[in-house]
Amino acid sequence: MMTESRKIVLHFPKKLVDKPIVSRLVKDYGLDFNILKASVTPGEEGLLVMELIGDQRSYDKGLKYLTDVGVKIQSLSQDVVRNEARCTHCGACVTICPSDAFEVEPGTRKVLFDNSKCVVCELCVKACPPRAMELYF
Ligand code: SF4
Ligand code: SF4
Structure with a gap:
């Protein structure tokens, strides 16, 4: 089974700030987590x-639980772009991309990247040998 690991931002409304919500992700959904930053805003919203x-399944269920109780979830990774100067057109990303965002141009054998097809799964970011695929937050 595929393991998901994502950085997310949770916004807790005031009424949920002191509820043991995150611990239920571990107990009831079998998820693991690392807290990277925690704060309470002046309006007493928790972040x-x-x-x-x-x-994958526990992850989806856990996220659904969070949304159901009223936590707002925001994904940290917003966009993937290619650093054109770094790309060597090796093609490693072409088969790995689940949404066919890469295409080999027939004449030139250059790898073209269509950002509008990207679903920000981050697979190419890890797979690209010269680290040409970059995540923007
Ligand atoms: S894996 Fe990286 S270097 Fe290779 S074609 Fe894709 S973006 Fe370019
Ligand atoms: S992040 Fe995922 S969907 Fe986007 S281009 Fe890379 S492999 Fe394709």
Whole structure:
């Protein structure tokens, strides 16, 4: 089973700040987490930046639980762009991308990247040998 590991931002409304919500992710959904930053805003809204780790199904269920209780979830990774100067057109990203955002140009064998097809799964970021694929937050 595929393991998900994502950095997410949780916004807790005032009424949820002192509730044991995150511990339920571990107890009831079998997820792991690392808290990267935690704070309470002046309006007493809680903010938690964390890395959430678990298999895909538990992850989806855990996120659904959070939304159901009223926590607002924001993904940390917003956009993936290619650093054109770094790309060597090796093609490693072409088969790895689940949404076909890369295409080999027939004549030139250059690898073209269509950002509009990208679903920000981050697979190419790890797979690209010269680290040409960059995440923007
Ligand atoms: S894996 Fe990286 S270097 Fe290779 S074609 Fe893709 S973006 Fe370019
Ligand atoms: S982040 Fe995922 S969807 Fe986007 S280009 Fe890379 S592999 Fe494709």
